[in-house]
Amino acid sequence: MNAPQARTGLQLRSLIKSDGQLEITLVERPVPVPGDDEVVLRVEASPINPSDLGMLFGAADLATVSVGGTPQRPVVTASVPERSMRGMAGRVGQPMPVGNEGAGTVVAAGASAAAQALLGRTVAAMGGGMYAQYRCVKAEQCLALPPGTAAVDGASCFVNPLTALGMVETMRREGHTALVHTAAASNLGQMLNRICLADGVKLVNIVRKPEQVALLRGQGAQHVVSSPSPAFMEELTEALVATGATIAFDAIGGGRLASQILTCMEAALGRTATEYSRYGSSVHKQVYQYGNLDTSPTEIVRNVGMAWGVGGWLLMPFLARIGPAAAQALRERVANELKTTFASHYARQVSLEEMLRADEIAVYARRATGEKYLVVPNRGEAA
């Protein structure tokens, strides 16, 4: 039998009410019936990425989290500060599904050939709402994993791998030859390091702790600098001279790190300059912020000449920009190198119910390097 045995499945919903209350619940929903070009995925593994936390908690103050309900049907509540409600306007009153990506088994398929071809396969998919036991997706959104691949190994096929590949691709398309990455010991950072080693691209890794320097060096990274080091600016400048990196991808966002990177890039360029220009180097220096680990304002000290830029970088618009053929080539590389270049590591696996426990939230909401969680929505259920 290919049809799902269950009639219903749990689905996580995040709701922000007009009174500023956040409410996260598990609701029971009928297993969807796929359309012609759709398949139903029994979700077996879905990571909690930083990008998911924004949808999960919105602008709620996590110090106000409280958990009620029952262990089987927990209800998480928290308060959104009034000043942040303006930014939430677009989602107030709408229960939002959460979970950008995941992997699992195709348990039902529509009539189309593309959908039928996936029946019984283990596939990865991106498309939101993966914190659920069943999720209906378009067949074309699925990446069939190589036979023998466990769902756990394919859970993080999209967000981190395509983001890391997208950074290298953006570097090339915008005319740079080496790059800088911050929070570089993350799962994503380790992937980027492996890509750069494989592709012969010079990478400057910026981390925040000495043990992260050791971790990346142990994985073959050549340039790793630690931002709390008193010699940080000098060490970064030297790494920039050695690599020629003039583009950075920054997961931190707030504070002065982006500015320090620009300053050191300009200093590195200045070491080889032959003529004074009061406008600084004419080489464009770019920092793209793809994350928001520090939500305080970004402060740019403008001592870097005029050829600089800071801006947001997001995976989906990038994929749209490069077009379907180029995007598909990136996806295929991910599938082929899933257990090597694009391997992810998780500190802990939790069920949907466990995910809503206060002690677990306190850990994964910290978004600390080495503490990534994997949600396993069907653990303990009959397959």
Add this chain to the structure above:
Amino acid sequence: MNAPQARTGLQLRSLIKSDGQLEITLVERPVPVPGDDEVVLRVEASPINPSDLGMLFGAADLATVSVGGTPQRPVVTASVPERSMRGMAGRVGQPMPVGNEGAGTVVAAGASAAAQALLGRTVAAMGGGMYAQYRCVKAEQCLALPPGTAAVDGASCFVNPLTALGMVETMRREGHTALVHTAAASNLGQMLNRICLADGVKLVNIVRKPEQVALLRGQGAQHVVSSPSPAFMEELTEALVATGATIAFDAIGGGRLASQILTCMEAALGRTATEYSRYGSSVHKQVYQYGNLDTSPTEIVRNVGMAWGVGGWLLMPFLARIGPAAAQALRERVANELKTTFASHYARQVSLEEMLRADEIAVYARRATGEKYLVVPNRGEAA
């Protein structure tokens, strides 16, 4: 006679010494002998643009300005704070000529046809070192002014007019349809307003004083908002809804104004959004900083989604980017509309000696709207 009657001419030099002392002097130099493709300009008018002040004073603290020497040969000194000397490294010990642009009479020309064609003409030129009585420039750097045009009217042919045209051109090339300008009552801002009115481009002017609102409205500007107004954010958002502007050119640089513009752009886009995205609007919002009126850090509050950018914008790289034919088309428009669209107004004309008086420095170094100076290096000299 076409050859200059003078044998020597005064030239302004700005020197920063390794001990952190700034020294501005007037030196007497032989009138240059032009090469084949060069002409010698008797400089009759050269504006003091904000972009000139950076070269003139470097990072010197203007509170420490003192003037010695004689009335005929004044010597300005000031101190560069130690923390700023790093940024000055490229120019320490080198006396720098100053003055980006100017206009005057061609009093000697090299053998080439292009140079000879300019002999006796009133021309404008850009190329630095215009705070001088005589300046040798390539014939191709000159813009011959329409017959009957006074040097005073052609002094500001390049920096402001091409910058204003460059803003509109950048807006078009980057796919925006309307624009925002700050410090919008400046000479440059008034020009931009005239260009936008002529070209049917919607413009949101941001100013800092009520009388500047009146001034721009009096010149036909439709959208003028004053940043000290308590309703500034709301007024700006409404102007952005009305115009659809998603690109801004900012002369201020420091503080939160760039961030406020991005916030209001995002709010304006949100008013017409139909679906919630936690990444905000997918429409790219851009602020280019082309000036530095506030040298404090730029603070970006990242409440604007991910599709945003802030960066430096500079005229010369822009002209290089669009290529010689497009740049020439802009120059020709300037020459044709010099007394209308591109007319400049000056609060005061000063000789080279007067330019180095402490009381004059105190006024023009303020870079206040309506207080632009014109340097007339040959006033009182025999023509």
